[in-house]
């Protein structure tokens with residue numbers, strides 16, 4: 001597969017129909033597009049459901065951060081079942097508990113609070129990416 | 141006479157977060173579920189076929205299901221068939237969009253114009269399939285796919 005050895009794989013859950021699922025996805029995009037584009041890449045959870053070889057190889061070889069939208073924790077469970085060994089499991093609800101004023105609403109499009117919550121969660125993910133990269137993560 | 145439960149069609153989108161076509165699948169599914177056929181459709185998060193329980197895995201056995209995939213890998217169609225039951229019909233956004241002369245679809249976080257048109261085309265095709273499935277007799281499930289979807 002492509003990518004550097006210090007790259008962290010980010011797997012948001014595929015939550016459809018729940019604002020917390022949208023926050024997980026938005027946070028993942030914020031990390032890979034804006035905060036740590038050189039040190040983080042995204043893998044679609046559905047590829048792991050399918051058992052896609054490249055996706056399984058990526059999660060087996062790289063540190064993984066999963067971001068789940070509900071307690072069913074699909075991303076964390078699928079990452080581990082797909083051979084990931086170094087998994088940090090994050091849940092949107094935990095970030096929400098730290099920022100209770102940022103109540104996400106909207107599914108196809110998040111409200112402002114939801115986007116702010118995603119940004120806060122993305123900062124947490126970026127900090128983990130930096131740790132995994134041994135302090136080299138910060139792209140800016 | 142007791143009322144029969146209302147028939148519904150399951151919609152399963154791959155949601156492929158890596159590419160813009162995946163975003164199209166999710167937004168098209170939401171448009172059908174919330175706006176176009178809210179009383180006739182239900183959905184499930186695809187990974188629940190593996191991460192969930194037996195009730196989740198029964199989804200496509202209970203509801204005739206339309207899968208919506210972003211690309212020819214067809215994660216939703218294959219995942220649904222493997223872990224629940226074969227979908228009654230399937231759509232592949234990249235093929236549908238090409239057939240409609242739409243593209244390139246870009247912007248997984250914020251779709252471009254071609255992507256937004258693809259959402260509409262995908263939603264409309266899904267609605268056609270949902271309506272067809274709801275008209276089919278209970279015992280006989282519609283098993284069609286888009287001509288471009290392959291075997």
Ligand code: SF4
Nearest residue numbers: 013015069070074185
């Ligand atoms: S963790 Fe919850 S919201 Fe996310 S894909 Fe699974 S069931 Fe859906």
Ligand code: SF4
Nearest residue numbers: 154156210211214215
């Ligand atoms: S079908 Fe294609 S777009 Fe959808 S999750 Fe699979 S690889 Fe990604």
